Amino acid sequence: MISTKVKESLGPLFPILNNIRLLYLKFKLRGNKVYCACCKSTFKEFAPFGNDRRQNAWCPNCESLERHRLLWMYFEKKTNIYTHNLKLLHIAPETVFFHKFKKQKNIDYYPVDIFPHLYPKGTTYLDILDHEIPDDSFDVIICNHVFQYIEDDKTAMTNILKLMKPGGWGIMQVPINTKATETFEDSSITDPLEREKIFGLKEHVRYYSYDYADKLRSIGFDVTVDDFTASFTDEEIFKYGFFKGDAVYFVQKKS
Ligand SMILES: [Zn+2]
Known part of the structure; x- marks a missing residue:
């Protein structure tokens, strides 16, 4: 690529x-x-x-890529993505999912981002930090690889919970620093090169680690950290082109 x-x-x-x-x-x-x-x-x-x-x-x-194929198989095997009529909010929409969701008759699809022009045509503007976010609007919310760019990730997560209907679910993937044990951020680190060195990319404002699920729980989500690839053999992991050990962060809002 x-x-x-x-x-x-x-x-x-x-x-x-x-x-x-x-x-x-x-x-x-x-x-x-x-x-x-x-x-x-x-x-x-x-x-x-x-x-x-x-x-x-x-x-x-x-x-x-690996993470897209893993999530799509997760959607197919473990969610109601094909079987129910769903109002779905997709933040920072991945192109490969965008085209699939658009075609599904059972999905009322809302692809959004703060920079919609960077995403497939049809993506509309939404600032997830907005204070005027409506309540209980979506059955499903997908927000992958977004929070590491947002200084106030707590407000972003709180707004996503607010937007989700009771009983709704979502996928909230972030890159996990497997060499650390705790999430790290420091707002005094603003130099792009230093950010790249510490957080992985010059636009990132933190790295997450294994305590990420606790942060989502502290907001009010029910969180399942699903080690989905553990249900596949090494041969299957190669065949489907997954990363072994790539966990899925599945969240739900209490009914
Ligand atoms: Zn393909």
């Missing part, structure tokens, strides 16, 4: 070159050893991804 810097430098040429690259990869990786839960395609393996070129990561058909 290509970095944001390269994408920006290529400008309008990027989508054309990216499509050519995807076509080439689809041909090169044709086969049936791995299966993408998001687009139902099979390949010899998934393409490498990231600066470290990690193997078996990127689907050349729908561009899903």
Whole structure:
């Protein structure tokens, strides 16, 4: 996959070159050893991804990564995403999920972000820190890889709980620093390079660790930290292109 810097430098040429690259990869990786839960395609393996070129990561058909395929299979196996009529709020919508949710007749879909122009067309403006957030509006709220960018993550989480209908559920993934035992933030760290070194990216304002679920519970969510990949063999983890041990943070609002 290509970095944001390269994408920006290529400008309008990027989508054309990216499509050519995807076509080439689809041909090169044709086969049936791995299966993408998001687009139902099979390949010899998934393409490498990231600066470290990690193997078996990127689907050349729908561009899903490990975490997308894991969550989609989680949706299919453990939630009512196909079986119930759901009003679904999707904050910072992942492109691969956006297109799938849009097509589902049972889903009344609301993709939102504070920067909607950075997301697929149809995404509308919502500031999750807004104080005028309505109550009890959505059956499902998906908010992945957002809180690490927000200084006042407590208000963001509180508003999401407020927006959720009683009995509703959500997925709230964040990157977990597995080398730490506690979440760390320090508002005096503002230098982009220092943030990158300490928090992982220059835009991040903290890293979370294993106490993340406790923070969600302190807001009022019921939280299940589901070690979903533990129910798969190593062969299946390769076949579906998951990260072993990647937990799903499933939250619910009490009825
Ligand atoms: Zn795919």
